Amino acid sequence: MNQPDLLINDPVFQFKGSMLAVTVLELTHSDLDRLRQQLANKVEQAPNFFRDTPLILGLDKLAGGESRLALSDLMQLCREFGLRTLAVRTEHPDDIAAANALDLAVMPPSNARERSITPQDSVPRAPQKPAEPVRVPSKIVRTPVRGGQQIYAPGGDLIVLAPVSAGAELLADGNIHVYGPLRGRALAGVKGDQSAGIFCQGLNAELVSIAGVYKVAEDLRRLPHWGKSVQVSLSDEMLNILLL
8 A cells, every 4th residue: 555545534624613703794775875985984993993804794684675785896895995705694585696606605694593403413412511611810911002002812801900002902802991091992702702891991992892893983982971981881782881
């Protein structure tokens, strides 16, 4: 038996599950001109946040009486602002056909029940004991976070005991606490934890985000709590910002 024969069954790949934060662009109207203008306003507030951002196009909430969008035109518009379309969320036959023609994945509507199907589903399985939760210590930063710095707390909370400058970026799988003014970007629950929160002693942020749902400075400045001590939480896919 020669060397190629020995290697024929040697695995060259493996499937792995992963939890990644992916932005969903959920459309409610099929108006590309308004979409372009409103996207331009958002990107102007936080250009780095949108650069090469993986995107799911949510077409399942489009108003029923409106015409369907040309999917290729919509993807091109998104590319203009750095958004890279990975999949389409829809159940409309025309959208599904267009996605198939463009070799895009099709996801079920957001209110659909999803379940993984494997060949072993028909085989009864013994109940498994839930895995014990793993406690990850909080990451504590005691010095000011300068513009251009990025700090990430994988698997836990991030606590900053100093000011966060404009242009800085804080990321955490859990909560973010800033005991000082927050002028940069803060993204909590980056792997999808919707129970995560953001707490700061001075809301002057360029962007706050929990589990992919975000507000930029343009939106935050309109709030009466701008510049004050606040807590940010997520409920029903909406950010709630309350005084501490």
